[in-house]
Amino acid sequence: MCIKPKIAFLGPKGTFTHEVASTLGDDLRAFCSVDVVMDSINNGCDFGVVPIENSTEGQVGTTLDALVQKNNVKIYGERVIPINQNLLSSKGTKKENIVDVYSHAQALAQCQAYVTKNNMNPHFTLSTAAAAKSVKKINNSGAIGTLKAAELYDLEIVDTNIQDLKNNETRFVILSREDHPITGNDKTSILFSLSDDKPGDLNGVLSIFAANEINLTKIESRPSKKGLGKYIFFVDFEGHRSDEMIKYILNIIKTKTSFIKILGSYPNTMI
Ligand SMILES: O=C(O)C(=O)Cc1ccccc1
Numbered sequence: 001m002c003i004k005p006k007i008a009f010l011g012p013k014g015t016f017t018h019e020v021a022s023t024l025g026d027d028l029r030a031f032c033s034v035d036v037v038m039d040s041i042n043n044g045c046d047f048g049v050v051p052i053e054n055s056t057e058g059q060v061g062t063t064l065d066a067l068v069q070k071n072n073v074k075i076y077g078e079r080v081i082p083i084n085q086n087l088l089s090s091k092g093t094k095k096e097n098i099v100d101v102y103s104h105a106q107a108l109a110q111c112q113a114y115v116t117k118n119n120m121n122p123h124f125t126l127s128t129a130a131a132a133k134s135v136k137k138i139n140n141s142g143a144i145g146t147l148k149a150a151e152l153y154d155l156e157i158v159d160t161n162i163q164d165l166k167n168n169e170t171r172f173v174i175l176s177r178e179d180h181p182i183t184g185n186d187k188t189s190i191l192f193s194l195s196d197d198k199p200g201d202l203n204g205v206l207s208i209f210a211a212n213e214i215n216l217t218k219i220e221s222r223p224s225k226k227g228l229g230k231y232i233f234f235v236d237f238e239g240h241r242s243d244e245m246i247k248y249i250l251n252i253i254k255t256k257t258s259f260i261k262i263l264g265s266y267p268n269t270m271i
Helices: 016-021 034-040 061-069 105-110 112-117 128-135 147-152 201-211 244-256
Strands: 007-010 028-031 047-054 074-082 086-089 100-104 121-125 141-145 156-159 169-176 186-193 216-223 231-238 259-267
Touching (some): 007 016, 007 034, 016 028, 016 047, 028 034, 034 047, 034 061, 047 074, 047 105, 061 186, 061 231, 086 128, 100 105, 100 128, 105 112, 105 121, 121 128, 128 141, 128 147, 141 147, 186 244, 201 216, 244 259
Parallel strands (some): 007 047, 074 259, 100 141
Antiparallel strands (some): 047 169, 074 169, 086 141, 086 156, 186 231
């Protein structure tokens, strides 16, 4: 007997995350926030899918913050998909009558020029599909989201491809209890913080990658939430944590940081 993996995603049905999750299996479970998707992994689900960064708007802060907080979740994989945003509304609503527009913060940011040009008031929701689900009950309102959401929640597609940049992509991570075994074309994600504020501290960590010819694929920082000027750094680099060279590098980095978390190694889909 084959047991299907249970896949959690940022829902409800009709989000971009749902689109990614449905390529991984068909036992899908919707959760209303990134936090609860992560919690579900130690609570009945095998995998969880969440957005992590967008080519127009950058990091998804809620996901990075949750990766700092949650233990027992590892990055098992990544997927990148093109993102086309659409304006949805209840049947019969005309674009010029839409006053309030609802969506995920990232989607609103990706359509900033469009929202401003059309004099719409932006409102944040936890996902694009949460917005789509709610606009039916709100007069003169629209939601920014997927075409699938229009179908699921019986909405009119008022406008398509409304994102400011046509080339708009989001990277999602697939989370699990364990990361992925080595494949030979892998990437590793870590986060760390530095103890003091001394010249060259960050460079001390980054130069270890340079000296060992390890290519970095991403570097980000987030506030540590312990005061201004205190950061957590997120670094992705090529290689798998079970590789001898990467083990060696990670051991040196441990001596140069006050806190380090290896988020996981997984196949690199971006080259
Ligand atoms: O809200 C959604 O549909 C999500 O999956 C999060 C998101 C929002 C905007 C772009 C990509 C992903």
